[in-house]
Amino acid sequence: MMASRRAVLAALAAGALAGCRRPASLASGGRIAAAAPAAGASRTPGTVPLAAPPAVPVLTRAQVVARYGHLRPHSWGFGGPGVIRDLHTSRRMIALTFDACGGPGGSGYDQALIGFLRRQEAPATLFLNSRWIDANPAVFLQLAREPLFEIASHGTRHLPLSVTGRSAYGIPGTRNAGEVYDEVGRNQAKLTRLLGVPPRWFRPGTGYCDDVAARIVTAMGERLVSFSVNGDGGATFTPGQVRSTVTAAPGGSIVICHMNHPDSGTARGIAAAVPRLMAAGYRFVRLSDELR
Numbered sequence: 001m002m003a004s005r006r007a008v009l010a011a012l013a014a015g016a017l018a019g020c021r022r023p024a025s026l027a028s029g030g031r032i033a034a035a036a037p038a039a040g041a042s043r044t045p046g047t048v049p050l051a052a053p054p055a056v057p058v059l060t061r062a063q064v065v066a067r068y069g070h071l072r073p074h075s076w077g078f079g080g081p082g083v084i085r086d087l088h089t090s091r092r093m094i095a096l097t098f099d100a101c102g103g104p105g106g107s108g109y110d111q112a113l114i115g116f117l118r119r120q121e122a123p124a125t126l127f128l129n130s131r132w133i134d135a136n137p138a139v140f141l142q143l144a145r146e147p148l149f150e151i152a153s154h155g156t157r158h159l160p161l162s163v164t165g166r167s168a169y170g171i172p173g174t175r176n177a178g179e180v181y182d183e184v185g186r187n188q189a190k191l192t193r194l195l196g197v198p199p200r201w202f203r204p205g206t207g208y209c210d211d212v213a214a215r216i217v218t219a220m221g222e223r224l225v226s227f228s229v230n231g232d233g234g235a236t237f238t239p240g241q242v243r244s245t246v247t248a249a250p251g252g253s254i255v256i257c258h259m260n261h262p263d264s265g266t267a268r269g270i271a272a273a274v275p276r277l278m279a280a281g282y283r284f285v286r287l288s289d290e291l292r
Protein backbone atom coordinates (compact mmCIF):
# COMPACT_ATOMS: atom_id res chain seq x y z
CA MET A 1 0.00 0.00 0.00
CA MET A 2 2.76 2.39 0.91
CA ALA A 3 4.61 1.77 -2.32
CA SER A 4 1.35 2.26 -4.16
CA ARG A 5 0.57 5.56 -2.48
CA ARG A 6 4.12 6.79 -2.95
CA ALA A 7 3.88 6.07 -6.65
CA VAL A 8 0.57 7.88 -6.93
CA LEU A 9 1.91 10.89 -5.09
CA ALA A 10 4.92 10.85 -7.37
CA ALA A 11 2.56 10.72 -10.32
CA LEU A 12 0.71 13.72 -9.01
CA ALA A 13 3.92 15.63 -8.61
CA ALA A 14 5.00 14.75 -12.11
CA GLY A 15 1.66 15.78 -13.57
CA ALA A 16 1.53 12.42 -15.28
CA LEU A 17 -1.33 10.25 -16.53
CA ALA A 18 -2.43 12.37 -19.41
CA GLY A 19 -0.39 10.28 -21.80
CA CYS A 20 -1.30 6.81 -20.57
CA ARG A 21 0.80 5.49 -23.36
CA ARG A 22 0.74 1.88 -24.39
CA PRO A 23 3.98 0.28 -23.25
CA ALA A 24 6.31 -0.49 -26.11
CA SER A 25 6.94 -3.89 -24.57
CA LEU A 26 3.32 -4.88 -25.04
CA ALA A 27 3.00 -3.30 -28.44
CA SER A 28 5.78 -5.57 -29.58
CA GLY A 29 4.55 -8.58 -27.66
CA GLY A 30 7.33 -8.33 -25.10
CA ARG A 31 7.34 -9.08 -21.43
CA ILE A 32 4.90 -7.27 -19.21
CA ALA A 33 7.61 -6.69 -16.64
CA ALA A 34 9.51 -4.64 -19.17
CA ALA A 35 6.80 -1.99 -18.86
CA ALA A 36 8.47 -0.88 -15.63
CA PRO A 37 11.71 1.02 -16.02
CA ALA A 38 14.72 -0.58 -14.43
CA ALA A 39 16.11 1.10 -11.34
CA GLY A 40 18.21 4.03 -12.34
CA ALA A 41 17.05 3.97 -15.93
CA SER A 42 16.45 7.32 -17.58
CA ARG A 43 12.82 8.20 -18.10
CA THR A 44 10.96 10.19 -20.64
CA PRO A 45 9.70 13.42 -19.07
CA GLY A 46 6.07 13.05 -18.12
CA THR A 47 6.12 9.33 -17.44
CA VAL A 48 5.27 8.11 -13.97
CA PRO A 49 8.29 7.47 -11.78
CA LEU A 50 7.81 4.25 -9.87
CA ALA A 51 8.72 3.82 -6.23
CA ALA A 52 10.17 0.41 -6.99
CA PRO A 53 10.07 -2.10 -9.83
CA PRO A 54 6.75 -3.90 -9.43
CA ALA A 55 6.52 -7.62 -8.89
CA VAL A 56 4.74 -8.24 -12.19
CA PRO A 57 4.64 -11.82 -13.44
CA VAL A 58 7.06 -12.35 -16.26
CA LEU A 59 4.96 -13.91 -18.96
CA THR A 60 5.17 -13.05 -22.62
CA ARG A 61 2.37 -12.95 -25.14
CA ALA A 62 4.15 -15.69 -27.06
CA GLN A 63 4.25 -17.88 -23.96
CA VAL A 64 0.53 -17.41 -23.37
CA VAL A 65 -0.24 -18.28 -26.98
CA ALA A 66 2.03 -21.35 -26.85
CA ARG A 67 0.51 -22.64 -23.61
CA TYR A 68 -3.16 -21.83 -24.19
CA GLY A 69 -3.61 -21.15 -27.89
CA HIS A 70 -4.48 -24.75 -28.75
CA LEU A 71 -7.02 -25.28 -25.95
CA ARG A 72 -10.75 -25.30 -26.62
CA PRO A 73 -13.10 -23.81 -24.04
CA HIS A 74 -15.83 -25.79 -22.30
CA SER A 75 -17.67 -23.06 -20.42
CA TRP A 76 -18.98 -19.54 -21.00
CA GLY A 77 -20.51 -17.20 -18.45
CA PHE A 78 -19.79 -15.51 -15.11
CA GLY A 79 -18.02 -18.54 -13.62
CA GLY A 80 -15.07 -20.74 -14.49
CA PRO A 81 -11.93 -22.18 -12.95
CA GLY A 82 -10.52 -19.92 -10.27
CA VAL A 83 -13.31 -17.36 -10.60
CA ILE A 84 -14.24 -15.71 -7.29
CA ARG A 85 -17.96 -15.14 -6.86
CA ASP A 86 -18.27 -14.39 -3.12
CA LEU A 87 -16.22 -13.86 0.02
CA HIS A 88 -16.39 -17.50 1.14
CA THR A 89 -18.07 -16.56 4.40
CA SER A 90 -21.58 -16.14 5.77
CA ARG A 91 -20.50 -13.52 8.30
CA ARG A 92 -22.15 -10.12 8.00
CA MET A 93 -19.77 -8.54 5.58
CA ILE A 94 -20.28 -7.40 2.01
CA ALA A 95 -17.86 -6.37 -0.71
CA LEU A 96 -19.29 -3.52 -2.73
CA THR A 97 -17.67 -3.41 -6.17
CA PHE A 98 -18.19 -0.71 -8.75
CA ASP A 99 -17.25 -1.03 -12.41
CA ALA A 100 -16.17 1.85 -14.62
CA CYS A 101 -16.47 0.47 -18.15
CA GLY A 102 -15.26 3.43 -20.22
CA GLY A 103 -15.76 3.98 -23.93
CA PRO A 104 -18.53 5.92 -25.69
CA GLY A 105 -21.32 6.53 -23.19
CA GLY A 106 -19.41 4.69 -20.49
CA SER A 107 -16.86 7.17 -19.21
CA GLY A 108 -19.04 9.14 -16.82
CA TYR A 109 -18.20 9.57 -13.15
CA ASP A 110 -20.82 9.17 -10.43
CA GLN A 111 -19.56 11.79 -8.00
CA ALA A 112 -22.64 11.48 -5.79
CA LEU A 113 -22.02 7.76 -5.34
CA ILE A 114 -18.35 8.13 -4.44
CA GLY A 115 -19.12 11.08 -2.18
CA PHE A 116 -21.67 9.00 -0.31
CA LEU A 117 -19.19 6.15 0.20
CA ARG A 118 -16.68 8.64 1.58
CA ARG A 119 -19.15 10.16 4.03
CA GLN A 120 -20.24 6.73 5.23
CA GLU A 121 -16.64 5.51 5.26
CA ALA A 122 -17.87 2.49 3.34
CA PRO A 123 -14.93 0.76 1.62
CA ALA A 124 -15.30 -0.47 -1.95
CA THR A 125 -13.35 -2.07 -4.76
CA LEU A 126 -13.31 -0.13 -8.03
CA PHE A 127 -12.87 -2.06 -11.28
CA LEU A 128 -11.49 0.46 -13.77
CA ASN A 129 -11.17 0.05 -17.53
CA SER A 130 -8.26 1.64 -19.40
CA ARG A 131 -10.59 3.88 -21.40
CA TRP A 132 -12.28 5.20 -18.25
CA ILE A 133 -8.91 5.98 -16.68
CA ASP A 134 -7.85 7.84 -19.82
CA ALA A 135 -11.07 9.89 -19.72
CA ASN A 136 -10.83 10.67 -15.99
CA PRO A 137 -7.14 11.05 -15.12
CA ALA A 138 -7.55 13.49 -12.22
CA VAL A 139 -10.40 11.52 -10.66
CA PHE A 140 -8.38 8.33 -11.02
CA LEU A 141 -5.44 9.80 -9.13
CA GLN A 142 -7.70 11.03 -6.35
CA LEU A 143 -9.40 7.66 -5.95
CA ALA A 144 -6.08 5.81 -6.04
CA ARG A 145 -4.80 7.93 -3.13
CA GLU A 146 -7.68 6.95 -0.85
CA PRO A 147 -7.27 3.83 1.33
CA LEU A 148 -11.08 3.56 1.37
CA PHE A 149 -10.93 2.32 -2.19
CA GLU A 150 -9.07 -0.57 -3.76
CA ILE A 151 -8.28 -0.22 -7.46
CA ALA A 152 -8.81 -3.30 -9.64
CA SER A 153 -8.75 -3.97 -13.39
CA HIS A 154 -11.76 -3.97 -15.70
CA GLY A 155 -9.73 -4.65 -18.83
CA THR A 156 -8.40 -2.56 -21.67
CA ARG A 157 -11.16 -2.45 -24.33
CA HIS A 158 -13.96 -3.87 -22.16
CA LEU A 159 -14.25 -7.09 -24.12
CA PRO A 160 -15.87 -10.36 -23.06
CA LEU A 161 -12.94 -12.67 -22.38
CA SER A 162 -13.05 -15.49 -24.91
CA VAL A 163 -10.52 -17.51 -26.89
CA THR A 164 -13.03 -18.02 -29.72
CA GLY A 165 -14.61 -14.57 -30.18
CA ARG A 166 -17.86 -15.34 -28.36
CA SER A 167 -20.11 -12.33 -27.77
CA ALA A 168 -22.00 -11.08 -24.73
CA TYR A 169 -24.73 -8.42 -24.91
CA GLY A 170 -23.83 -7.96 -28.57
CA ILE A 171 -20.20 -7.13 -27.77
CA PRO A 172 -17.78 -9.42 -29.66
CA GLY A 173 -15.24 -10.99 -27.35
CA THR A 174 -11.53 -11.48 -27.71
CA ARG A 175 -10.83 -13.98 -30.48
CA ASN A 176 -7.86 -15.98 -29.24
CA ALA A 177 -5.34 -16.41 -26.43
CA GLY A 178 -3.19 -13.56 -27.72
CA GLU A 179 -6.10 -11.13 -27.60
CA VAL A 180 -6.94 -12.30 -24.08
CA TYR A 181 -3.36 -11.44 -23.16
CA ASP A 182 -3.74 -7.99 -24.70
CA GLU A 183 -7.05 -7.29 -22.95
CA VAL A 184 -5.67 -8.25 -19.55
CA GLY A 185 -2.05 -7.22 -19.98
CA ARG A 186 -2.40 -3.68 -21.29
CA ASN A 187 -4.52 -2.48 -18.39
CA GLN A 188 -2.33 -4.47 -16.04
CA ALA A 189 0.70 -2.60 -17.37
CA LYS A 190 -1.11 0.74 -17.16
CA LEU A 191 -2.23 0.24 -13.57
CA THR A 192 1.17 -1.09 -12.57
CA ARG A 193 2.80 2.00 -14.03
CA LEU A 194 0.36 4.34 -12.30
CA LEU A 195 0.07 2.61 -8.92
CA GLY A 196 3.53 1.11 -8.55
CA VAL A 197 2.08 -2.34 -7.95
CA PRO A 198 0.04 -4.60 -10.25
CA PRO A 199 -3.70 -4.97 -9.68
CA ARG A 200 -4.75 -8.14 -7.84
CA TRP A 201 -8.28 -8.46 -9.22
CA PHE A 202 -9.66 -8.62 -12.75
CA ARG A 203 -13.24 -8.49 -13.98
CA PRO A 204 -13.83 -8.85 -17.75
CA GLY A 205 -15.90 -6.41 -19.70
CA THR A 206 -19.54 -7.65 -19.49
CA GLY A 207 -18.35 -10.13 -16.83
CA TYR A 208 -18.29 -13.00 -19.33
CA CYS A 209 -15.35 -15.33 -19.76
CA ASP A 210 -14.60 -18.87 -20.90
CA ASP A 211 -12.58 -21.37 -18.91
CA VAL A 212 -9.42 -21.09 -21.02
CA ALA A 213 -9.43 -17.29 -20.75
CA ALA A 214 -9.95 -17.62 -17.00
CA ARG A 215 -6.83 -19.79 -16.79
CA ILE A 216 -4.87 -17.17 -18.72
CA VAL A 217 -5.91 -14.45 -16.27
CA THR A 218 -4.65 -16.58 -13.39
CA ALA A 219 -1.39 -17.31 -15.20
CA MET A 220 -0.89 -13.57 -15.67
CA GLY A 221 -1.01 -13.05 -11.91
CA GLU A 222 -4.53 -11.67 -11.44
CA ARG A 223 -7.57 -13.23 -9.75
CA LEU A 224 -10.76 -13.24 -11.77
CA VAL A 225 -13.66 -11.76 -9.81
CA SER A 226 -17.31 -12.19 -10.70
CA PHE A 227 -20.17 -11.42 -8.31
CA SER A 228 -22.99 -13.02 -6.34
CA VAL A 229 -25.42 -10.08 -6.37
CA ASN A 230 -26.18 -7.96 -9.44
CA GLY A 231 -26.89 -4.76 -7.56
CA ASP A 232 -27.85 -2.35 -10.34
CA GLY A 233 -28.62 -4.51 -13.38
CA GLY A 234 -25.86 -2.95 -15.43
CA ALA A 235 -26.83 0.55 -14.24
CA THR A 236 -30.41 0.06 -15.49
CA PHE A 237 -32.19 -0.37 -12.14
CA THR A 238 -34.31 2.29 -10.50
CA PRO A 239 -33.14 3.53 -7.09
CA GLY A 240 -35.79 1.34 -5.49
CA GLN A 241 -34.60 -1.75 -7.33
CA VAL A 242 -30.99 -1.08 -6.32
CA ARG A 243 -32.06 -0.52 -2.70
CA SER A 244 -34.10 -3.71 -2.46
CA THR A 245 -31.53 -5.86 -4.27
CA VAL A 246 -28.51 -4.65 -2.31
CA THR A 247 -30.33 -4.64 1.02
CA ALA A 248 -31.21 -8.30 0.47
CA ALA A 249 -27.59 -9.31 -0.13
CA PRO A 250 -26.59 -12.07 2.28
CA GLY A 251 -23.36 -12.02 4.29
CA GLY A 252 -20.33 -12.80 2.16
CA SER A 253 -21.78 -11.27 -0.99
CA ILE A 254 -19.79 -9.60 -3.72
CA VAL A 255 -22.16 -6.95 -5.08
CA ILE A 256 -21.60 -5.53 -8.55
CA CYS A 257 -22.77 -2.01 -9.40
CA HIS A 258 -21.48 0.79 -11.62
CA MET A 259 -19.78 4.11 -10.93
CA ASN A 260 -19.75 5.38 -14.53
CA HIS A 261 -23.44 6.23 -14.96
CA PRO A 262 -24.25 9.26 -12.78
CA ASP A 263 -27.74 9.46 -14.28
CA SER A 264 -28.63 5.93 -13.21
CA GLY A 265 -30.42 4.88 -10.02
CA THR A 266 -27.26 3.41 -8.55
CA ALA A 267 -26.15 6.25 -6.26
CA ARG A 268 -29.58 6.80 -4.71
CA GLY A 269 -30.17 3.08 -4.34
CA ILE A 270 -26.81 2.54 -2.64
CA ALA A 271 -27.41 5.55 -0.40
CA ALA A 272 -30.65 3.91 0.74
CA ALA A 273 -29.24 0.40 1.12
CA VAL A 274 -25.94 1.01 2.92
CA PRO A 275 -27.38 2.61 6.09
CA ARG A 276 -29.95 -0.19 6.33
CA LEU A 277 -27.24 -2.83 6.09
CA MET A 278 -25.05 -1.02 8.62
CA ALA A 279 -27.98 -0.82 11.04
CA ALA A 280 -28.42 -4.58 10.63
CA GLY A 281 -24.81 -5.15 11.66
CA TYR A 282 -23.20 -5.56 8.27
CA ARG A 283 -19.83 -4.08 7.49
CA PHE A 284 -18.25 -3.41 4.14
CA VAL A 285 -14.85 -4.61 2.97
CA ARG A 286 -12.52 -4.25 0.07
CA LEU A 287 -11.72 -7.55 -1.66
CA SER A 288 -8.16 -7.59 -0.33
CA ASP A 289 -9.47 -7.23 3.22
CA GLU A 290 -11.02 -10.70 3.02
CA LEU A 291 -9.58 -12.62 0.09
CA ARG A 292 -6.05 -13.88 -0.41
Ligand SMILES: [Zn+2]
Binds near residue numbers: 206
Ligand atom coordinates in the same frame (compact mmCIF):
# COMPACT_ATOMS: atom_id res chain seq x y z
ZN1 LIG B 1 -18.10 -3.01 -17.48
